Amino acid sequence: MAGGWDDASARAALREMFEAGVRAADPLTVLAPHLPEPTADGRVVVVGVGKAAAKMALAVEQAWPGLPLSGLVIAPHGADIPDPPPVRRIPVRFGNHPVPDAAGAAAAAEILAAVQGLSARDLVLFLVSGGGSSLSTLPAPGLTLDDLVAVNRELLRCGAPIDAMNCIRKHLSAFSGGRVAAAAHPARVVTLAISDVPGDDPAVIASGPTIADPTSFAEARALVAHYRMRLPEAALRHLERAAEETPKPGDPRLANTELRMIATPMLALRAMAEEARAMGLAPLILGDALEGEARELGRVLGGIALSAATHGVPVGRGAVLLSGGETTVTIDGAAGEGGRGTETLLGLALALNGAAGIWSLCCDTDGIDGKSDAAGAIATPDTLARARALGRDPRAALAGHDSTGLFRALGDLVVTGPTLTNVNDVRAVLIA
Incomplete structure (x- = not known):
């Protein structure tokens, strides 16, 4: 447990926030x-x-x-x-x-x-x-x-x-x-x-x-x-x-x-924020137009989450950071089973480096992240450790644009099928 949250409840909360965002754009x-x-x-x-x-x-x-x-x-x-x-x-x-x-x-x-x-x-x-x-x-x-x-x-x-x-x-x-x-x-x-x-x-x-x-x-x-x-x-x-x-x-x-x-994306983020408040979390919407290279945005979000967990800035524990926007993935060689959302998420997980009490979700509201069959995935404090225990190198997966393959091996993909709406990618970082 971390601040009243365990792995199962944190995962469920992230899924519920995502589903609230999708419902708001139905x-x-x-x-x-x-x-x-x-x-x-x-x-x-x-x-x-x-x-x-x-x-x-x-x-x-x-x-x-x-x-x-x-x-x-x-x-x-x-x-x-x-x-x-x-x-x-x-x-x-x-x-x-x-x-x-x-x-x-x-x-x-x-x-x-x-x-x-x-x-x-x-x-x-x-x-x-x-x-x-x-x-x-x-x-x-x-x-x-x-x-x-x-x-x-x-x-x-x-x-x-x-x-x-x-x-x-x-x-x-x-x-x-x-x-x-x-x-x-x-x-x-x-x-x-x-x-x-x-x-x-x-x-x-x-x-x-x-x-x-x-x-x-x-x-x-x-x-x-x-x-x-x-x-x-x-x-x-x-x-x-x-x-x-x-x-x-x-x-x-x-x-x-x-x-x-x-x-709009902001409509979805506001619905996610309302869902977070109902769970007793303090939501902070960072913006609905966060762009850039996916892995680099993940690194930035990880840095903000670490600051919140360590220093209480810009929010303290018991909060969730929400954001939306379309990142890019520059393919510079052979690519695995990647996607914007999972690549952002893996960059975020690497930046957190197993920090306790932080869970994250990155998903596309249309239900399809890149060319995969998943909307995105969830990262947990032990994502990197579990991946390495399976013989998977998280940094190599990121470099080879195989983030979805890594989260698939961990059983952490979020699979919804086509949602028949689309207000871009949404991200939630729960800091317990």
């Missing part, structure tokens, strides 16, 4: 109050992309029973409602994440076709959540899907932050960066967004298909150079030609658009 709970009044004499077209797309579409159907709807949404393969209603008024198509596939590209083309030819009396409801960039990868004229698959792999490898990645994606796409809203003109376009990005910038969420894009081809080229990206020749030529810019702020085709943010 589309079936948060979406309906943000719906606009349906048009009286026009069509209602519902389209969307992202990890929460299937559940967001179901929330619309439940809120508007009997209303004629058309359109479709794109969700990741396997991320549909477990028990769908017998008839879906908003069909669900599927694409791949994080590497795009032909099914997602075909569905993105369907969405563009569905919003064209509308009038000012019609309403387009666009449902967007994180993950939509790869799900709706539709190549710009002159590019192929293979080109954009290669681009996407390089973006995931290079360690660029999400806003930089999406700037490049927008300028190689026929779908992103405001192009869906432009195609829907003159219809009214209302976007309901679940944010998974630092700062909740709607132009970054899924590369902003209905949002004016302030970035440029020149900026995209500069980012490619800065991160030394090895892009296909066709993509480089397209960026150099800069033939058709994305719709910019003030574009008249986007004049009849509106954004409504329905769930």
